[in-house]
Amino acid sequence: MISRKTKYGLKALTFLARRQGNDPVQISVIAESENISQKFLESILLSLRKTGFLQSKKGKGGGYYLLKSAENIKIAEVYRILEGPIALVPCVSLNFYEKCDDCPDEDSCTVRKLMIKVRDNALAILANTTLQDLIDEE
Amino acid sequence: MISRKTKYGLKALTFLARRQGNDPVQISVIAESENISQKFLESILLSLRKTGFLQSKKGKGGGYYLLKSAENIKIAEVYRILEGPIALVPCVSLNFYEKCDDCPDEDSCTVRKLMIKVRDNALAILANTTLQDLIDEE
DNA sequence: GCAAAGTCTACTAATCCCATAGACTTTAAA
């Protein structure tokens, strides 16, 4: 299961992407509209800003807006930033690889082989779906 | 990411399935061979016994053994028992459904639509792979 | 009867998740 953080982040992004134009939207507007705790959303948007998906404007009339276009935001990228690995097991992660401390030999681990399949399948979806795709489905 | 519980459980099951015959194997043997904390493994095997995958024998010469044949143990079933939902979001789970408290309308939730796809894909693998399949891949 | 095995309950340390509080900075507009 993914954390609320990731779910909220994706919802906030689609909220921004759905808008005409690209003027800043206040955190409070997004939070209220999507039923998200405002303070929590703050920290989520902050990490999406630091990773180049969003930009913000302070002061009156400020808020958040998309820095990349919706077609150029892959869900897999957002997922990795907010949630972490897409893989179900660290020894199978492409971006967050870690050796399993209980496995003497990765190549002979049957669980690992299965988890590679699951990862590849999830990746096929998440890496090929963009924010724009999500909106278009409506 | 899945928990160690699930990973250990799958490893223990494959360990048992790989053996010729079906005589009881002591927890300590599995734990040592798979590098799993013995006490932790105890509780895992216990829940696999209570759900009908394993049977145990107490006393001297006792241990755990498979109750179902390896061809009849679907990974998805084991996953659901040890890990819980396969879905990434509760509102999309087939076996552990829960409404998301922030969503006013499930049908119009774009994140949900995506998560259904991911679930279907994961399920296609996990529900069609048996313990025997894992062993055969070696 | 004894020793070897699983069973069960309870506990704990560590970690993560979700959220809140509050002080701070930047900016637009009056």
Place this chain on the structure above:
DNA sequence: TTTAAAGTCTATGGGATTAGTAGACTTTGC
């Protein structure tokens, strides 16, 4: 130039979950 509106950042905390430990108990084979 003051003021209020916004984001920024740090700290904190409760609760849940995870991973593991301890130890007393029960069952069984020899």
